[in-house]
Amino acid sequence: MDALGQYIVNGLMLGMIYAMVAVGFTLFFGVLDAIQFSHGDVLMLGAFAGLAASLGVSALGISSPWLQLVAVLVCAVVVTGLLGAAIARFLILPLHRAPPLNTLLATLMLGSVLRECVRLFYPDGANPKPFPALLPTSFVKLGTFGLRVDNIILLLAGLVVIVGLHLLITRTRLGLAIRAVAQDGETARLMGIDFSAVVLLTFGLGSAIAALAGVMNGLYYNEINFNEGLLLGVIGFSAAILGGLGNVYGAILGGFLFAGLEVLGSAALPALVPDIPSAYKDVFAFAVVIILMAWKPTGLIAERMSERV
Amino acid sequence: MSTLTPSLARGRGRGGVAIQIALALVITVYLWLFLQAQSQIEVCVLLVVAAVAVFAANRFGLTGRIEVATRSSPRAGPWCALIGTLTLIAVFYDVHYVLLLICTVLLFSTACLGLTVQFGYVGIANFAGAAFFGIGSYTIAVLAARTGIPHLLLIVLSGVVSAAIGSILILPVLRTRGHYAALVTIAFGILFQTFVEVNNLLGGPQGLHLPGISTFGYSFSDGLELFDQDVSFYVPYALLSLVIFAAAYVVIKRLERSWIGLSMDVVRTDETAAATFGIHIARWKVIAFMLGNFLAGVAGSVYGMMTGFVSPDNFTFSDSLLLVSIAVLGGLGNPLGLVPAAFIVLVLPQKLQFIQEYRFLFYAVVVIAILLFRPDGLLPRRTRQFFNNEVPR
Numbered sequence: 001m002d003a004l005g006q007y008i009v010n011g012l013m014l015g016m017i018y019a020m021v022a023v024g025f026t027l028f029f030g031v032l033d034a035i036q037f038s039h040g041d042v043l044m045l046g047a048f049a050g051l052a053a054s055l056g057v058s059a060l061g062i063s064s065p066w067l068q069l070v071a072v073l074v075c076a077v078v079v080t081g082l083l084g085a086a087i088a089r090f091l092i093l094p095l096h097r098a099p100p101l102n103t104l105l106a107t108l109m110l111g112s113v114l115r116e117c118v119r120l121f122y123p124d125g126a127n128p129k130p131f132p133a134l135l136p137t138s139f140v141k142l143g144t145f146g147l148r149v150d151n152i153i154l155l156l157a158g159l160v161v162i163v164g165l166h167l168l169i170t171r172t173r174l175g176l177a178i179r180a181v182a183q184d185g186e187t188a189r190l191m192g193i194d195f196s197a198v199v200l201l202t203f204g205l206g207s208a209i210a211a212l213a214g215v216m217n218g219l220y221y222n223e224i225n226f227n228e229g230l231l232l233g234v235i236g237f238s239a240a241i242l243g244g245l246g247n248v249y250g251a252i253l254g255g256f257l258f259a260g261l262e263v264l265g266s267a268a269l270p271a272l273v274p275d276i277p278s279a280y281k282d283v284f285a286f287a288v289v290i291i292l293m294a295w296k297p298t299g300l301i302a303e304r305m306s307e308r309v
Numbered sequence: 310m311s312t313l314t315p316s317l318a319r320g321r322g323r324g325g326v327a328i329q330i331a332l333a334l335v336i337t338v339y340l341w342l343f344l345q346a347q348s349q350i351e352v353c354v355l356l357v358v359a360a361v362a363v364f365a366a367n368r369f370g371l372t373g374r375i376e377v378a379t380r381s382s383p384r385a386g387p388w389c390a391l392i393g394t395l396t397l398i399a400v401f402y403d404v405h406y407v408l409l410l411i412c413t414v415l416l417f418s419t420a421c422l423g424l425t426v427q428f429g430y431v432g433i434a435n436f437a438g439a440a441f442f443g444i445g446s447y448t449i450a451v452l453a454a455r456t457g458i459p460h461l462l463l464i465v466l467s468g469v470v471s472a473a474i475g476s477i478l479i480l481p482v483l484r485t486r487g488h489y490a491a492l493v494t495i496a497f498g499i500l501f502q503t504f505v506e507v508n509n510l511l512g513g514p515q516g517l518h519l520p521g522i523s524t525f526g527y528s529f530s531d532g533l534e535l536f537d538q539d540v541s542f543y544v545p546y547a548l549l550s551l552v553i554f555a556a557a558y559v560v561i562k563r564l565e566r567s568w569i570g571l572s573m574d575v576v577r578t579d580e581t582a583a584a585t586f587g588i589h590i591a592r593w594k595v596i597a598f599m600l601g602n603f604l605a606g607v608a609g610s611v612y613g614m615m616t617g618f619v620s621p622d623n624f625t626f627s628d629s630l631l632l633v634s635i636a637v638l639g640g641l642g643n644p645l646g647l648v649p650a651a652f653i654v655l656v657l658p659q660k661l662q663f664i665q666e667y668r669f670l671f672y673a674v675v676v677i678a679i680l681l682f683r684p685d686g687l688l689p690r691r692t693r694q695f696f697n698n699e700v701p702r
Contacts, residue, residue, distance in 0.1 A: 035488045100487055101434050106680045112673035286500035293493050294481035
């Protein structure tokens, strides 16, 4: 029972993080039909910005964990939001008319740049850094199973972000503009929507959500690493594809589905094949990505595609 | 242009050969200076000289004349390059380090020839190049240790195994396009690296040792003595790498010029049009993908034997990106551009010690700049010309 509960909490947590990354990919693809592959590394940078903020605040002598948390969140969101907008402005918009693979390649390389910058220029950035535990670590007893308070808070926070995004997209003028640009950029422009402003805002928004996911990831594992963005980026992209690129709810679904598969894999693999090292769970996860792509090439909720000749 | 008389055309052809020989001479001398340069200042001066020379050549129309020359007598260039490389190997016959650099450039260029077929001709973006390179290294490591198959045969076999393992990806790659296909290869690259890291039979994170190539009773790693001089044991490897690269280059060039290359180009530029003209899209994609992985595997096997050691650290996603950067930097689809690009990406950081630590950062920035400002690469691919007197476009 305890093990099962732990698997469920772990799955939900991973699912929340993956969903938040996948939402970014799908938003960017929606407005510009471009893949921003450095998204995972933007997330990593957000986590590092948060870490730097928490160190800075504690150096100022403020020891209240809640104030530190606020500083971490604000710093992470602002840094990545600006970075996301800058990426859109200086890398993705100029390459908009080029073949789509050029954008993919350029952003892959940008991911490399971000990774290397953190590895080389963040003090001792090549090693995993401990992330401060800013949330209360007490337990809530549910029968025999002890649920950690910080996990509950993280899950609720993730839920709030996702619901907030849903409201933003469906209920506000900005959301309307994003949807309009996603549907048809040209027509949206004719209707008086400032195309590039919407694109920049969308990229800022998506990147900020990724930063929140990065901070969540850091708080959950109490450790961040310059390399974590690559894996999270690939998984988030897979989740976005699984849900159908351009579909926000599909991306959230894809995130949870992928987390479920991964948890199932790490639970079922030792049962099926005895003596298998736990490290094979990553191999399993990526094998699943390849198989799913072969089975449903454009995702479970297929992207609407038509060929213009 | 079609009114050009044959004698005049022949005369221009002879001039073309002279220009190409002169160019090869200049490049060989330059490379000799560059490879033997010891101090950082020397290297920097040589780099500035190269930049000025390229700028001046563009300014005074020399580049155009070289291009006309290579076009009017296309056979001379490769021979000049071959002789130039042999000269360099002969000059540095006892300097291990320089020979190792030459081998590395040749082998990575071979692997990138494979990427060129995949990415540049049929348009499959393969972000798992290092994985296929690694499959070649691991295959030869395992087979050389456990079987008695001759090593030269093993090199071919490594390529075959690489292509065979790559064929797992054929179904997802054929069914997907663009971003989706890219994701499949990225996932495979990371899968391969984690797999060899956790697999104890393949040495895990420590990797495996390789014996070095021995063939016809002669072991490459023994070195040899010629004219009372000790010759570095890298010389046989350099010659072998040169043979492999030259063979691959000739095959790819022929392929490009043939109707096969034409079909592949159509598949890349417009699948719908290709299908309308009765071109079998899946067939060319499969052939290009297998051929590319075969070349990467062959290059990887020789590289593994040469360094005597394989470990998962050599085949990370960053290394795959490095291979793609070489292909893009050289000018996508242009096999000739790969060599200078490989030289810049692989040798420059070795020579300029202060960028060694920052090399992945350096490549990434260079590739982004290339994509933004010169998307066709250093030596852009030209429209193929079947006749000498065709008007260049």
